Amino acid sequence: MRIAILAFGSRGDTQPCVALGAGAAGRGHRVTVVAAARYGDLVRRAGPAGLGFGPLGVDPLGIVGSEEGQAWLRSGPAGFVRGFRTIVEPLAERLAGEVDAACAGADLVLAPALGAFGHHLSERHGMPYALLHFQPSEPTRVFPNPLVPLRTLGGAGNRASYAFVEALSGLLLGRLVNRVRGRVLGLGPMRGDPFRRARADRVPVLCGVSPHVVGRPPDWPEHVHLTGYWWPERAEPLAPGPAAFLDAGPPPVFVGFGSMVPADPAATAETVVAALRRAGMRGILQNLPYPGADDMLVIGDADHAGLFPRVAAVVHHGGAGTTGAGLRAGVPTVVCPFFSDQPFWGTRVASLGAGPAPLPIGRLTVDALAARVTHAVRDPGTRVAAARLGERLRAEDGVRRACDALGL
Template sequence: MKVAVLGLGSRGDTQPSAALALELAGRGHEAVLAAPARYAALAGPGVRFVPLSVDPATVLDGEEGRAWLGSGPLGFVRGLRTVVEPLAARLVAEVDAACAGADLVLAPALGAFGRHLSERHGMPYRILQFQPGEPTGEFPNPLVPLATLGRLGNRASYALVERAGLLVLARLVNRLRAEVLGLGPLRGSPFAADRRERVPVLCGVSPLVVPRPRDWPGYVHLTGYWRLPGTGGTAEMEDFLAAGPPPVFVGFGSMPCPERAAEEVVAGLRLAGLRGVVQGLPVAAGDDLLPVGEVPHDLVFPRMAVVVHHGGAGTTGTALTAGVPSVVCPFFSDQPFWGRRVAALGAGPPPLPIRRLDRRELADRLLAAPRHRERAARLGGKLAVENGVRTAADLIERH
């Protein structure tokens, strides 16, 4: 079976897709991973990599992209057109070419790519999720920054979020369907159509982290995390780790940090009397600080005392699996949801939103983190023996 797997976001979105492609290739399937060119190294043995020229990380690194990410939920939705539209036609054409001839497409829910490609080529598809996106009364849509709206409000929030996105993007989506894919306009919500047709959903999250909602239908599967083992390391990192007690890792992925963030992070670490490995912030190296670029989180996190991060779905899963406490500093989107989950699981203190980040607040949470070490380690031990990618591949083959 030829399976096309789409990795259309940041590394946190692409890496689990690469893990799924690798598992399928290991079972004898012809696996194709279509993702931004910078992630070619994630394609394992037997996986054919198709580079996409549209790279979200490059977009977000630009001034316009960072302003977009920092504009809050409403600004984010409004900015979808101005940031995404100039690149959309090229992306859709490249994804279409990568998936032509596939027997099955595995595509993220965002953009409803699976439905568009299925209409064009006739192949079945499965929906990939990296946060629980199926309606439930147990918690609101993870993009809603509230813990609960009540059972009815929680369930309604999913339709509201989907409708808001469609309202902004419907014209662009229909133009791309016509001009690039040769399809007619959408009739109604593609997400509602997926649910009517019971299109299988594979959610790469552990039920130990988000217990499966009791009102989910049977075609939605909470498989466990899809982990891709990291490789590499540096002598500089090894020397720093050997020079003292386990440090704190601080990294906020591709999020647009306030200018004061680096100063507050360094001061907070020193107030708490802790060493730090700092990723992506302009800090000076010293006896107690090591600035780093991209490093394999699954290899680094278990050697830390605490992990301070933005609460992206992939980073949260890796930190929890490492079995060390987390301090989550959410920016927006689903990150507050993951911050609340970490605290509810006892794997870290209450989240510290990035807008409130200051040295004293950070130091207080770092000093509180040891109280969470035992529960974090217990949860990490259970997560480490899960095999979510095997479960997901079993479901793909079964259907």
């Protein structure tokens, strides 16, 4: 079977798709991971015969990481809509054309729900598709949509929050989607709500989250599979610099905010370093503008699976992939959420006992971060809870369960 897997976004979004693709390729299928060109080496290093790469010229991480993109993300709801139309829409037709070309010969497409790419490709080419969720996005009465930063709205309110987010997505994307369908895919306007249509058609959903982190809601239908995280079989070796730094002293604290860029990166770096020193910890700082010191190492892109098990704690933005990597490593986590589903993951970490209460990036101070880091590395209960959870997550095989769910 020829399978196309669409991986939009950062490394945290792409690496699980690569792991899933490698698992399917290991079962004898021909798999193409369609992702930003910068992740070609990530796909090639995954290794099994049958795993290919479909590079995209449109790079979502480059958009988000630019000065214009960061101003857009910080602009609030009205500014976000305006920015979406000025930043994202001009690239949409090119992106859709690249995705269409990469998936045209596939027998099955695995795609995220946003933009309903799986539905459009299925309608155009006739192949079945399945949905990929990196946070629990199927409606439930148990908790609100992870994009709604509230712990609960009550049973009916929780379920309604999913309809609200999906309707908002339709308002934001509807005009763009129909233009792309007509100009690029040769299709008529979208009829009806693609989310409701997928549920009515019982399109399989693979949710790449562990049931040890988010329990499966009892009101989810059978075609929604909570598989566990999707990890590569092998962690990448550490680069010489981080390896030497780790060997030279006690375990440090990792601090990195993924594709999120603080409003004042230099000031944030100074705050982080002062907080780590106050807590008595060395630090590994990822993509933060700090000149470095004997007790602080600054690094660029790195494989969290190889790095996190060797640190005392991880401090990050709360992206779904980074959160999963920290929990799987069995080390305490401090989440400093920016927006989106990040507050949801910060709350989950705290409720699991694997870290302190989240510290929103807008409230980051030396005192607040130092207190949370000290709690993470010194509190015995937190360290034990994180270690036990890590053992359970490392025992899972989410890739196998996902492939089994699809009958691959």
